[in-house]
Amino acid sequence: MNLLLLLAAPLLTAIAVLLLRNKQQIRWAAFIGSTIQLALAFNLYATYKSARAAGQTTNFIFEKQYNWFPDWNISLHFGVDGIAIAMILLTAFVVIAGVLVSWNVEKMTKEFYFLLILLSFGAYGFFISLDLFVLFFFLEIAVIPKYLLIGIWGSGKKEYSANKLAVMLMGGSALVLVGLLGTYFGSGTKSFDLLQLSSVHIPAHVQSICFPLLFVGFGVFTALFPFHTWVPDGHSSAPTAGSMFLAGISMKLGGYGCLRVAAYIMPDGAKEYANIIIVLSSIAILYGAFATMMQKDLKYINAYSSISHCGFVLLGIGMLTKVSMTGAVMQMVSHGLMTALFFAVIGMVYERTHTRQVDEMGGLLKVMPFISTVLFIVGLCSLGLPGLSGFVAEMTIFVGSWENVDNFHRIATVAACLSIVVTAVYILRAVGKTAMGPMKESYAGLTDARWNERLAAIILIVGILAIGLAPFWMNDLLR
Amino acid sequence: MMDFITIMKNDLMLVAIIFLLLFIKLGKGIKNDTLLSIIQLLLLINFVAGFFMNDDYTAFDNMYQTSPVIAFQKSILSLGVYLISLLFSGWLRKSENLTEFFILMLSALLGMFLLLSSSNFLMFYLSLELATIPVAAMANFDLQKKISSEAAMKMILSSAFSSGILLFGISILYGITGTISFAALPALLNGSPIQIMVLVFLFSAFAFKLSIVPFHLWTADVYEGSPFATTSFLSVISKGAIAFVLVSTLYKVFQPMHGVWYTIITVLAIITMIIGNLFALRQQNIKRFLAFSSIAQVGFILVGISSNDSVKGLSSVMYFVLIYVFSNLAAFGVAETIAIYSGKENIGDYNGLYQNNKFLSWVLALALFSLAGIPPTAGFFGKLFLITAGAAKANFAFITIAALNMIVSLYYYLRVVRSVFMDKGETVVEKIPIQPAVKFGLIICGAGIIVTGLWSWVYDYVVGLL
Numbered sequence: 001m002n003l004l005l006l007l008a009a010p011l012l013t014a015i016a017v018l019l020l021r022n023k024q025q026i027r028w029a030a031f032i033g034s035t036i037q038l039a040l041a042f043n044l045y046a047t048y049k050s051a052r053a054a055g056q057t058t059n060f061i062f063e064k065q066y067n068w069f070p071d072w073n074i075s076l077h078f079g080v081d082g083i084a085i086a087m088i089l090l091t092a093f094v095v096i097a098g099v100l101v102s103w104n105v106e107k108m109t110k111e112f113y114f115l116l117i118l119l120s121f122g123a124y125g126f127f128i129s130l131d132l133f134v135l136f137f138f139l140e141i142a143v144i145p146k147y148l149l150i151g152i153w154g155s156g157k158k159e160y161s162a163n164k165l166a167v168m169l170m171g172g173s174a175l176v177l178v179g180l181l182g183t184y185f186g187s188g189t190k191s192f193d194l195l196q197l198s199s200v201h202i203p204a205h206v207q208s209i210c211f212p213l214l215f216v217g218f219g220v221f222t223a224l225f226p227f228h229t230w231v232p233d234g235h236s237s238a239p240t241a242g243s244m245f246l247a248g249i250s251m252k253l254g255g256y257g258c259l260r261v262a263a264y265i266m267p268d269g270a271k272e273y274a275n276i277i278i279v280l281s282s283i284a285i286l287y288g289a290f291a292t293m294m295q296k297d298l299k300y301i302n303a304y305s306s307i308s309h310c311g312f313v314l315l316g317i318g319m320l321t322k323v324s325m326t327g328a329v330m331q332m333v334s335h336g337l338m339t340a341l342f343f344a345v346i347g348m349v350y351e352r353t354h355t356r357q358v359d360e361m362g363g364l365l366k367v368m369p370f371i372s373t374v375l376f377i378v379g380l381c382s383l384g385l386p387g388l389s390g391f392v393a394e395m396t397i398f399v400g401s402w403e404n405v406d407n408f409h410r411i412a413t414v415a416a417c418l419s420i421v422v423t424a425v426y427i428l429r430a431v432g433k434t435a436m437g438p439m440k441e442s443y444a445g446l447t448d449a450r451w452n453e454r455l456a457a458i459i460l461i462v463g464i465l466a467i468g469l470a471p472f473w474m475n476d477l478l479r
Numbered sequence: 480m481m482d483f484i485t486i487m488k489n490d491l492m493l494v495a496i497i498f499l500l501l502f503i504k505l506g507k508g509i510k511n512d513t514l515l516s517i518i519q520l521l522l523l524i525n526f527v528a529g530f531f532m533n534d535d536y537t538a539f540d541n542m543y544q545t546s547p548v549i550a551f552q553k554s555i556l557s558l559g560v561y562l563i564s565l566l567f568s569g570w571l572r573k574s575e576n577l578t579e580f581f582i583l584m585l586s587a588l589l590g591m592f593l594l595l596s597s598s599n600f601l602m603f604y605l606s607l608e609l610a611t612i613p614v615a616a617m618a619n620f621d622l623q624k625k626i627s628s629e630a631a632m633k634m635i636l637s638s639a640f641s642s643g644i645l646l647f648g649i650s651i652l653y654g655i656t657g658t659i660s661f662a663a664l665p666a667l668l669n670g671s672p673i674q675i676m677v678l679v680f681l682f683s684a685f686a687f688k689l690s691i692v693p694f695h696l697w698t699a700d701v702y703e704g705s706p707f708a709t710t711s712f713l714s715v716i717s718k719g720a721i722a723f724v725l726v727s728t729l730y731k732v733f734q735p736m737h738g739v740w741y742t743i744i745t746v747l748a749i750i751t752m753i754i755g756n757l758f759a760l761r762q763q764n765i766k767r768f769l770a771f772s773s774i775a776q777v778g779f780i781l782v783g784i785s786s787n788d789s790v791k792g793l794s795s796v797m798y799f800v801l802i803y804v805f806s807n808l809a810a811f812g813v814a815e816t817i818a819i820y821s822g823k824e825n826i827g828d829y830n831g832l833y834q835n836n837k838f839l840s841w842v843l844a845l846a847l848f849s850l851a852g853i854p855p856t857a858g859f860f861g862k863l864f865l866i867t868a869g870a871a872k873a874n875f876a877f878i879t880i881a882a883l884n885m886i887v888s889l890y891y892y893l894r895v896v897r898s899v900f901m902d903k904g905e906t907v908v909e910k911i912p913i914q915p916a917v918k919f920g921l922i923i924c925g926a927g928i929i930v931t932g933l934w935s936w937v938y939d940y941v942v943g944l945l
Contacts, residue, residue: 067935068935069860069935069938069939070935070939071791071794071938071939071942072864072867133863137854137855137859138854140853140854140859141854141855143853144848144853147893147896148896148900151897151900151901152900152901158901159897159901159902162893162897162901163890163893163897166889166893167886167889167890167893170885170886170889171883171886174879174882174883174885174886175882177863177882178875178878178879181866181867181870181875182870182875184867184870185870185871185873186873209875
């Protein structure tokens, strides 16, 4: 399959959205566009499987290289492996769900969908790029849409959050940039190409300087402690689809970047700094979990729990075993789907009750059975119930971590395991309080989910179940 | 003889236009609208002509030189002036002294052309004066406003001062080497203390024109007082020309002393970026805001210049200036359109602009994102190439500071974007009428901001010239 299709689909959708005038037409255009993206992602998966079955053994397949700034040795080099395909599938799922739940955005509909699709364009480009400059380009392309989505359609102290997010992510990018330049000149290749960089041995002193820059830079995107502070503000101020994209896709860009750097370009640097990564990610896991216990606002609950869950991704990478890294990717996909669904549900609830405070709600199960059921599912997934994706991913990470036999790794693993208990506490409390208990009288006339919301939720739940009940295909893909 | 005309066509054509305008002024005069269209057409022809029949050439006993690179640098400046004539046509056509304004602006441009072509410090000094003095008169063009005269006064005093320093440096240089020809100088330079002093004097003259910190103090006041057309000429065309000349002087003439100027440039680049960015944070007036932001941008140009790589360094500087022409002129064009309609030029007045003025808002946003260096705009590539060129020296503390400065600059550019798209003003900004010529200019700028970056052909073209 030609990977450029993955870029062309969102681009054409964005152009279509720009040209159309009627709001209803714009929505449908965006929906059709995202359906095509989903179809392309599935097609990519299928062709990948058959290519592998036919005996393609190179790391990356469907490679294509086009000249772009040859003077700097930069080329549009695209290619995918199993990890990239998993992320592309995730992106396609979240995009279509995001488009569906934003169906009733009335304020500047055209701009809203345009930015949403631009964001997905950046994500696809990021996941298929094998040239680090191009990867960086796509990483930054998403800054404008994120900023505007939060600032214009957000709620609460949205300007503050949008600024904080943009500036902090830009800070991450600046570190990545310096790291990239260090690699470019230090590796002796004068090349940004991932394959070329992974084939040469980058000198140890370059790795020990550039690895932390790159890792922390990407880590900012995925809420690496102590650079996680944009997460709660950004997520809670963003509009529903914005939060879904931020937590579901954007945070994964960082995780993916960290993984590529640690596993492909600078394995020595990763070994050198692995312990620090493990400590930081364990802190993030525990800190995120405990901080969530104190939150009253549903969006804040999910935002802080995202810090905790993304900590698992970094923990998996830091443990440096094959299984734990597989688990990290699974956790990225699982968390992406789950958190997108969680934010979608929160949006649905908020639209009806006009509050996100857990204390003010109650008994929603009676008036909105569908929404409340989804809330239960997503909560259970978050706390790692077997049968749902969260369990598979976290379990894989723990198993992989346990392969390291020394005490340090064991203690970190156990500490991370403990967070699951805390997760259970806050999730059950939040979900229980909102969905069960005595119903408020004012909620009597509320309606359940509309078709678009149902469809969005079902699509994401299918994804969660597909990983939770049959993790083998995912495992195959990532091997 | 024919050589002479084809090679000097841009310079000669400017002279012709200036004389044409003089004669028009002497005669009965033409209506402003017609005259403006004629000038725009002539400037466009001048721009297009710059791409043909360029060759290496020297004339006037090695006083004048040209090459495809120099011709392209001139083309960038011509493009900028053409865009200025489009973007500010609302103000220009109302002006009673349209002819004079163009005579002055084109004289300054001619000075810059000769400056780029000079290969001798005498020629260099003369053309630099020609490029400066008319601009001071242009700064005074809002005749009713006191602040405009103040700007002109500050401009003329500070540039006279810097010219004095420059002349002093040149005379010492002549005293110790016995020549002022660019070709003969490098062999005679060895980095002795007195030569370092010469370099410092010459560099401070450049620093005045480029408003490199600590020689930047005139910038904000002059920008604020001058009419928009002059401000944008100063901040884009003038800066661009001086940046090109700085590169060629340092790379060619002072090449033997590159260790010395590398230190000077790194230190000044760091100070310039930091001070420019920090001061831009708190500006309310859009002109002052853009003044400080342009100081910070010059800091970035210095990062590229520091590479001392006559291919990568020069090409990234030229590429960046080209992008800077589009981005900064777009920002000034939008600000002017708003100012001419409502008389307001504070950032706070842009609150809620997006509601009724989608086109203006998007162009402004594109321009600011490009200045901040966010993809997919061209500014991203421009800044990245400058930094990459600078990084070849492996001075990573320097590169890190530059990268961190991008964060600060993003913050204040976002402040304007925020007020345009998010903040609600007390009164809604009405729909602002845009004249066709202005709209055309803004579209060119917007397209330039997108295309120059994404289409790598442009960069390849620049590199191909070297």
